[in-house]
Amino acid sequence: MMLIFLKSTGQEYLSMGISSLKLLKYVLFFFNLIFWLCGCCILGFGIYLLIHNNFGVLFRNLPSLTLGNVLVIVGSIIMVVAFLGCMGSIKENKCLLMSFFVLLLIILLAEVTLAILLFVYEQKLNDYVAEGLTDSIQQYYSDNSTKAAWDSIQSFLQCCGVNGTSDWMGSPPASCPSDPQVKGCYVKAKLWFHSNFLYIGIITICVCVIQVLGMSFALTLNCQIDKTSQVLGL
Numbered sequence: 001m002m003l004i005f006l007k008s009t010g011q012e013y014l015s016m017g018i019s020s021l022k023l024l025k026y027v028l029f030f031f032n033l034i035f036w037l038c039g040c041c042i043l044g045f046g047i048y049l050l051i052h053n054n055f056g057v058l059f060r061n062l063p064s065l066t067l068g069n070v071l072v073i074v075g076s077i078i079m080v081v082a083f084l085g086c087m088g089s090i091k092e093n094k095c096l097l098m099s100f101f102v103l104l105l106i107i108l109l110a111e112v113t114l115a116i117l118l119f120v121y122e123q124k125l126n127d128y129v130a131e132g133l134t135d136s137i138q139q140y141y142s143d144n145s146t147k148a149a150w151d152s153i154q155s156f157l158q159c160c161g162v163n164g165t166s167d168w169m170g171s172p173p174a175s176c177p178s179d180p181q182v183k184g185c186y187v188k189a190k191l192w193f194h195s196n197f198l199y200i201g202i203i204t205i206c207v208c209v210i211q212v213l214g215m216s217f218a219l220t221l222n223c224q225i226d227k228t229s230q231v232l233g234l
Helices: 002-052 067-090 094-120 122-137 144-157 185-195 197-233
Strands: none
Touching (some): 002 067, 002 197, 067 197, 094 122, 122 144, 122 185, 144 185, 185 197
């Protein structure tokens, strides 16, 4: 009688374990599939910008720091991490799941470290950006890539120069608004950032929460695979 009871309990536990495993597996799979598709879109847009070179180079000291390059790098990272999550979950592969977990952890720690450094060195960063913009504006008429970058940012932010129209030698370019009281792009960018700080903070927190959830799902699925394997082994 006791043997039958233990056997029945074991079967119920096995059934529950398999059901939980399937649920976690497909939740994690679709969760990462969505992010993989987003990564593809970001990568494709970045490649498009690199081919057409619409935004150019704004900082002459950092020629690789363009919007296209940033989007290509971000899109590639998202695609690789999401691919590991998709394959690790659907194949129930512990090695891929742990690789997915470790990569997410590294990215999360890098984001936290970057946020701390930006907070600590905020003034130095502001000075560096202002100096870089002032240097690049002098290359406007001699470098097509810098010209494209300034035309894009002035048209998008409706600003002119770094601190105002006085930054331009002679008359401002056609991409500057006609208003003589127009603000500089550096000032306008800072105002935009401060006015949207709440939304930027909310988006950042949501991204971190999603990363923590992904790590939790990966660990839980990994543990569930172990438990199910032990039960099947018995």
